[in-house]
Every structure is written in C-alpha cells, then in structure tokens.
Amino acid sequence: MIFSYIDDEPIVPLEIKSKNNEWIEFHAYIDSGAGFSVFHSDHAEILGLTLQKGRKIFFTVGNGARIPAYAHKIPVRFAGKEFLGKIAFSQSLGVGTNLLGLASFFEKFSICFHHIKKYVEIKEFRDA
Numbered sequence: 319m320i321f322s323y324i325d326d327e328p329i330v331p332l333e334i335k336s337k338n339n340e341w342i343e344f345h346a347y348i349d350s351g352a353g354f355s356v357f358h359s360d361h362a363e364i365l366g367l368t369l370q371k372g373r374k375i376f377f378t379v380g381n382g383a384r385i386p387a388y389a390h391k392i393p394v395r396f397a398g399k400e401f402l403g404k405i406a407f408s409q410s411l412g413v414g415t416n417l418l419g420l421a422s423f424f425e426k427f428s429i430c431f432h433h434i435k436k437y438v439e440i441k442e443f444r445d446a
C-alpha cells in the first residue's frame with residue numbers, strides 16, 4: 319500500500335478499536351528509531367481505555383529524560399491488516415504527533431520511505 323505523507327512528513331493513518339467496538343482513525347509518525355509506538359494519553363480516553371490498567375513502562379527521549387507510559391495490547395487496522403498491536407499511551411509525550419515504532423508494526427510490515435517523492439510504501443510480511 320502507498321501512503322502519501324501528511325504535512326510533508328511520514329505520517330500515516332491507522333484505526334484502533336475502541337471499547338465500544340468502534341474503529342477510530344488516528345494518525346502517527348512512522349519512527350524507525352522508536353522501539354515502541356507511543357500515543358498521547360487523551361487517545362486512550364477516546365478509546366475508552368483506563369490508562370493505568372496498561373503495563374507501566376518508561377521511555378528515554380531525545381534529551382535523556384525518562385517519561386512514563388502505559389502499554390496496552392489493542393485491536394489495530396493498518397495497511398489492510400487487522401491485528402493486536404502493542405501501543406503505549408503517555409501524558410508526557412512531548413511531540414505533536416503519535417509515534418509508530420518497531421514493536422507490532424515493523425515486525426509485520428516492510429516499510430520503505432520514498433522521502434523525495436513524499437510517500438511511504440508498506441507491504442505485509444507473508445509469514446508475520
């Protein structure tokens with residue numbers, strides 16, 4: 319699948335299933351340097367998740383600070399595939415967009431950045 323960049327950045331759509339069984343679309347920056355996907359905590363509320371019921375983990379960010387987050391395994395639709403994805407939610411995410419990291423996404427998909435032409439090509443691994 320081909321995803322055009324949003325705002326000249328590798329930001330792509332994905333859907334997450336809420337506690338009400340409703341699919342809700344979010345956008346996330348594809349970050350190959352992030353080991354885990356991290357979303358803003360208000361998105362957990364939108365999904366009907368109790369933030370602190372997730373597994374508490376810590377991330378080290380660019381300035382060396384450690385921020386707390388709560389990891390949840392939740393149903394995700396991405397690039398034409400539905401699966402349980404590991405996504406953490408944090409009240410301390412200091413960037414303006416959600417981050418799509420290695421866990422659950424780079425394990426299942428080959429992601430090729432075509433930065434000059436401002437699009438991302440995403441293919442599902444056959445054995446994932």
